[in-house]
Amino acid sequence: MMRIDIISLFPDMFAGPFGHSIIKRAREAGLLSVQVTNPRDFAFDKHHIVDDYPFGGGAGMVMKPDPVFLAVESVTAERESDKRRVILMCPGGQSFTQQKARELAGYEQLVFICGHYEGLDDRVRQHLADEAVSIGDYVLTGGELPAMVVVDAVARMLPGVLGASDGAEQDSFYSGLLEYPQYTRPRDFRGWSVPDVLISGDHAKIARWRRKQSLKNTLERRPDLLVDFPLNAEDAALLEEIKKERSGG
Template sequence: MRIDIISLFPEMFAGPLGHSILKRAQDSGLISVYVTNPRDFTYDKHHIVDDYPFGGGSGMVMKPEPVFRAVESVINAGNSLNCRIILMCPGGQAFDQAKARELAGYEQLILICGHYEGIDDRIRQYVVHEAISIGDYVLTGGELPAMVVTDAVARMIPGVLGADDGAQYDSFYNGLLEYPQYTRPREFNGWEVPEVLLSGDHAKIARWRRKESLKATLERRPDLISKVELSSLDQKLLQEIKAEQTGG
């Protein structure tokens, strides 16, 4: 996958993209990430990328021409027939694990980072395929959301996490929160690792993990339960959980 990020502040991406899993994924050729500055596509000597808003108001608005040209440039560079152009915007669709899986199916993603008081709306209308938000709050620019989307999408690409099925056990991948994880030492400060995890019985471990996943979701994100297609075993486990919680 090729991921292109259109940003006025490309230096912000060096740290997050240059370490850990994202770095290894790039080094191994599983993903390629490029950051393009719209200032490089201005034709005036001052490289102006913003201007006052029509109709008045505070702040400045990003001009459409540099962004249009930058997007056109990275589309040509990617030479992909399967490309998705996304505006990082607080008014966009809420980003979640399902959207990350969907976006991982494209050959090229182009993430446009707004800044200042906003971005000329002709970019949203005529350039992008969709707008995405990482939460109901406003940030200084789209750079941090673009980093979040890049990281979440990259994890969905086979091989990025090492094990091909690694992402399947992440929270939200199957609609539920992840089950608890433990490692050595077996006992710490008097707290023991659950005995079932030491049993070697893979069927019992799988059942325990599913139950704990359902329990965590029920306790912390009950809104997710209704969105998941529950199996007959899941229904039975939920009954057990509710009985344990009520002492029944």
């Protein structure tokens, strides 16, 4: 079972997202443990203050290092492990990708540090976190929403979480390509019909169609993903077929 610990000033934010759907079922099945620890519980002054004015001046408040260090140490003290990763959610961190989700899924424990206000004392990044991760080139109010995104993506990679053994492998980006289109009943909806090949029962043709559509979606929406994608001979032939169809050839 993977253990996930989140260090956040706002634990209640996680109750909704982690109390429903796939993550809820994974927790109930004993595949995933999610705990949220409030660093205020480790601020031992009378008012449990966790922030202070920045040295050198400037707007806003900065989260103090001591409550954060103590909070992280409280959830990592139970045992030594080389299969643990402490992650700071930070706009200046490494961009989060599907590949990163697969990497993080290999750990036994993940600890997410969620900053707030004008950020955290940089000693947290330098001496406590193993790495900093960002979900995009924009700034949010805190690290809580990014942590939810990363936890959700990582949880999908864990064995048994999606039920089907290859469930995650069909997702966009898992193989490096976008996913093929999906359809269900009714077969005809407002004059729009499901592609005949999907009703044919010919699994080889269905597999070829899906691969072609995956390549087509990637070419049209995210051509950058194809730059370094290792195309095999069949992929290259399908891609040429797609390009000819687009050009009317």
